[in-house]
Amino acid sequence: MRSGRGRLYLTAPFPEANHMPNPADWELFRRQREALVVDSVTAVEGEPLAPRTTLRIGGPARVLLRCATRDGVVAALRAVREAGVPWLVLGLGANVLVPDDGLDAVVLTLVGDLASISREGTRIRAGAGAQLARVVRESLSAGLAGVECLGGIPSTVGGALAMNAGAYGQEILNVLAWVEVVEDDLTVRRLERWEVHGGYRWSVLGKGRIVTSVELALRAEDPEVLREHVRKAREQRQRAIPPEPSAGSVFRNPTGDYAGRLLELAGCKGLRRGGAEVSQRHANVIVNTGVATAADVRALVAEMAGRVHERFGINLALELKVLDGKGKVLAEPGSPLA
Numbered sequence: 001m002r003s004g005r006g007r008l009y010l011t012a013p014f015p016e017a018n019h020m021p022n023p024a025d026w027e028l029f030r031r032q033r034e035a036l037v038v039d040s041v042t043a044v045e046g047e048p049l050a051p052r053t054t055l056r057i058g059g060p061a062r063v064l065l066r067c068a069t070r071d072g073v074v075a076a077l078r079a080v081r082e083a084g085v086p087w088l089v090l091g092l093g094a095n096v097l098v099p100d101d102g103l104d105a106v107v108l109t110l111v112g113d114l115a116s117i118s119r120e121g122t123r124i125r126a127g128a129g130a131q132l133a134r135v136v137r138e139s140l141s142a143g144l145a146g147v148e149c150l151g152g153i154p155s156t157v158g159g160a161l162a163m164n165a166g167a168y169g170q171e172i173l174n175v176l177a178w179v180e181v182v183e184d185d186l187t188v189r190r191l192e193r194w195e196v197h198g199g200y201r202w203s204v205l206g207k208g209r210i211v212t213s214v215e216l217a218l219r220a221e222d223p224e225v226l227r228e229h230v231r232k233a234r235e236q237r238q239r240a241i242p243p244e245p246s247a248g249s250v251f252r253n254p255t256g257d258y259a260g261r262l263l264e265l266a267g268c269k270g271l272r273r274g275g276a277e278v279s280q281r282h283a284n285v286i287v288n289t290g291v292a293t294a295a296d297v298r299a300l301v302a303e304m305a306g307r308v309h310e311r312f313g314i315n316l317a318l319e320l321k322v323l324d325g326k327g328k329v330l331a332e333p334g335s336p337l338a
């Protein structure tokens, strides 16, 4: 992907990234899928993905697999791996740009047991497909602190861990006790907090493995204090985040500065490509005015990065995961634009 004045570095996140599946691979996958004796996996062909993303953009998935148990995830991944076809796991689709022609890949989503939530004392256990907002509500009703500022982030628990989602001084990794993952080689592992590396909007959980469940360690807090934190976070979010469909921040903040500030000074607010527009409310957010395509968004991303580079000599790094037709991330969060 190239911008007029900038260059996006590409990365190859999966071992099979350079393998081009052929019709025989897909036929093998179809047979593997039919042979799946796990009733916790259901498959839909040609499922539209636009309604499954917050930008409301993107074509269909070749196959969508809904996995309701961990064993279902393992079985699904085995079928995918043996056929050698590309795959990715999708949460709420709040940080991805799906191509207009869709994904010629297997898209896994987590439902059922993998979207459940339970609490014991100050600990909350959640399936990775559970919505983060539900976890936050559970913590608030139990008077627990640690995630109360994250309630407004559209996310699944798995997506939040993959991205190390955060807001207003809180990050999900800070309250992680342990996480269960299915590795690319099909092994199931429980990783303790210290084994999970991550930082600003990234973690090792975001690549080549599937988070299936987690336990969060929270702490008891005065309900009045909690309510005040929630109120402040909600107010700040309402001021900053536009109501139209978006994927939140497009670029990460460079060290010591704000991408939104640089983009605003570079005259990006209100810039438009087709149906995609840089929000008037926040220069680091692209909104879908109703008819935007992924191509519109990509053109706008390139223009924004180019303007900041021209004016400040700064290469902004993407936060948004821009996917190619096989579901490969074209530019990982943190990859530079030059």
Ligand SMILES: Cc1cc2nc3c(=O)[nH]c(=O)nc-3n(C[C@H](O)[C@H](O)[C@H](O)COP(=O)(O)OP(=O)(O)OC[C@H]3O[C@@H](n4cnc5c(N)ncnc54)[C@H](O)[C@@H]3O)c2cc1C
Binding pocket: 054, 088, 089, 090, 091, 092, 093, 094, 095, 096, 110, 128, 129, 152, 153, 154, 155, 156, 157, 158, 159, 160, 161, 162, 163, 164, 165, 166, 167, 201, 205, 206, 207, 209, 210, 211, 212, 241, 246, 247, 248, 249, 321
């Ligand atoms: C209006 C709006 C406001 C936002 N505000 C914030 C904010 O304040 N702070 C913030 O941090 N983010 C924010 N975001 C971005 C987004 O909400 C987060 O990045 C969120 O954590 C993405 O979660 P998701 O479930 O939608 O993941 P997706 O977008 O579906 O996927 C993101 C990545 O996570 C991976 N992934 C998803 N599930 C799993 C899993 N189970 N196991 C392994 N990998 C997985 C995907 O493969 C993909 O690589 C905002 C977005 C919007 C639209």
